[in-house]
Amino acid sequence: MQYGVVVEELAGEVMAELPSDQARKEVLALIETVRMGPRAWPDVRDAGAWEEIREAFGRRCWIQYMPHAGAIEIRELGWVG
Structure with missing residues (x-):
């Protein structure tokens, strides 16, 4: 089954404030x-x-998520790098 991704507002804000493109790539790789x-x-x-x-x-990152039928909902994410 292929899953989609839904990002909660706060997690989206944290993603936008990551310090570099490399940080975003690492978080996106974990999400994938x-x-x-x-x-x-x-x-x-x-x-x-x-x-x-x-x-x-x-x-250097973590996510908290909820699996749903056909999607995962990213509730929180963090960066420690």
Whole structure:
């Protein structure tokens, strides 16, 4: 199944403020990896939560996302580089 990507507003703002093109490329590469296998990363939701929340980590970045039927929703992203 091919997955699309939906980026929440705050995650989009962080993406726009990344320090370099290389940083954006690294974040986009992680998003693409997650898009291709959204359930390969651990589920980190709190006990009793109904929303499936997962986190994926790159070398200098991370994303928190929700897999949906046919898409992943990027809720948060961070850069530590």
